[in-house]
Structures are given as C-alpha cells and as structure tokens.
Amino acid sequence: MFYQFDGVLHTVPTPIAPPTQYTAAFVTLTELEQLAPLFGFAASTVQVCREEVRYFHNSMEIYDGYSFGTLKLTGDSRALQGEDCIAFYICRRLFLIVDIRDSDGSTRARFESAIRRYPPAQLTHEKLIFSFFDAMMEGDGRMLEDMEFDFSALEESVLCDEADDDFTILLLHHKQRLLLLQNYYEQLVEIGEALCENENDLFADEDLRYFHLFADKAERLCRHVTTLREQLSQLREAYQSTLDIRLNHIMKALTVISAIFLPLTLLTGWYGMNFASMPEFAWRYGYLYVALLALAVILICIRVFRRHHWM
Secondary structure (H helix, E strand, C coil): CEEEECCCEEEECCCCCCCCCEEEEEEEHHHHHHHHHHHCCCHHHHHHHHCCCCCCCCCCEECCCEEEEEEECCECCECCCCCCEEEEEEECCEEEEEEEECCCCHHHHHHHHHHCCCCCCCCCHHHHHHHHHHHCCCCHHHHHHHHHHHHHHHHHHHHCCCCCCCHHHHHHHHHHHHHHHHHHHHHHHHHHHHHHHCCCCCCCHHHCHHHHHHHHHHHHHHHHHHHHHHHHHHHHHHHHHHHHHHHHHHHHHHHHHHHHHHHHHHHHHHHCCCCCCCHHHCCCCHHHHHHHHHHHHHHHHHHHHHHCCCC
16 A cells, blocks of 8 residues: 655555655565565565564664664554564655554554644655654553553552462563563664664754654653563562561461470470379379469460560
8 A cells, every 4th residue: 555645645556756755655575575676675674574573672774775674563452462563664755664464453554544644735754754653652651551550459459468379470461561561662762763863864854853752752651661660570579578478477376386385295295204203193183283284384375475476
C-alpha cells in the first residue's frame, strides 16, 4: 500500500514519486525484495528482514541516501508472545515500512492512523515519521499507570498478609513484562536519537524538533518502567520479609514449646532412673506429686515467657 502527498493524500499503485511529492508505504517482505534494487537498498538490509528480528537492541544503519532500522514491538496491545517486528527505510522522499511480522494487524493500523493524523496539506515527511513512531507508544502511558496501581494493590495484599502461594510466579511474570518494556523503550530512544542526529541530512533542521519530542516521550516511558521495576523489587523484598516474619513466628512457637518441655524431659528422665532408694517410689502420693510438679513447671515457664513478651 503506497501513499503520496502533495497537499492531497493519494493512494497510488507505484512507489515512484515525482520531485514535488513524497511517498509512504507499508509493504510485505516479498514486495521489499522487488523494490530494493529500484531504490538501491543494500542487500544486507534485505537479509536482516528475511532473518526477522530476535533482539531489541538493533541500532539504525546510516547510509548516504537513506537510513535503515528494525523495530521489535511490544507495548499496550501486544502480549509477551507476540514477537511482532518491522523494518523501516527512510529516504529523502520515502518512508517505507516492511511488515516482517504483524500477528494482529495492529502495526498496519497504526501506520494508517499516522498518515491521517495531520491534514494532507500540513503533512510533511518529518511529521509522518514522527506520527508513526509516536503511534508505537500510543496508550502506553495509561498501561504503565495501570501497572502502578496493580503493584500498589499487590503491596496492600502483602502488608495485609493476603498474598497467595502463586504470588512469586505473579511477580516473575510482571518482571518479565517490565524487562520487555524497558528494552522496547530503550530501542525507541535509540531510534529517536539517531533521527535527531540526522547524519545523512535527510530532514530539515527546523523539523528535527518532532524527533526530539518523540525521543523525550520514549525516555519518559523508559524512566517510568525503571521506577516500576524498582517498585517491583521493593514489593518482592516486602513479600520476602513477610515470609521471614511468618517463619520467625513459627520458630518462636516451636522454641517456646521446646523450652517448656525441656524441664519436663529432665523431670521424667530423673524419675525414670528407677533407683531402689528413691523415696517417691514408696510414697502413696508420689505420682500425684510428680504430676503437680510438672504442672507447676509449665505454669512458671509460661509466666516467665509472657513477662518477657516471648509469647
């Protein structure tokens, strides 16, 4: 799908733009292989698209007449297993998006939304590129805010000792999600900085402010994710503290029980020696005496423990 702009938006079947127009397109990998020789794109960039994108940190490649980069997607509407990715070519009068993998069609929809963000008469090459990359972060601020509220609710459940046995797994899933988001926004920051540098002089200097806006927004989202990761670490530490406190209570109870039964063990061991000269054996109330002695030992231990707040 090709769009040309000359003050009016046109859908055209050919990628060739007159000198007064510029073109934006969302193409498949097969179409890229046909267009690459026409625009003089390096074969290595096409090969990168064939191999798909495995990592987030893929810096832009700067050539004399164009810039090439890849973008692995995640964010508001993409699940962890989405693994969507695109490649993009930016020339002086061309913005080409290559659909490497778009599982739900969301990337294409955002591309079309970016085209219609500004009236055709006001749309420039820089505005179009800014609109597309900005659309990649659409709704992410609300998503991070929702995650922040979720973490606060989890923290409350920890403090109220209501966390279930699957709490650690839940924290792990959140950790994985935040790691993906941080890598994603760092990737966008790198792209924004590369566009701002304008090494191959593809953009007008007065319009570079749009790329600064994009880079700043990606940086803010990245910092927000960093804050959420720190909050998640604190939440994990709080949960571990509650487990330690719970274990301490259990050990304290076992210690108190052991301390109470230790003198009883000594008492029963003492009278279990069965020496013939022990006077209690011949005493009529010997059994009752030992029972009352054991009860007195228990009551004394409990009184001592409570006085020292050990139970």
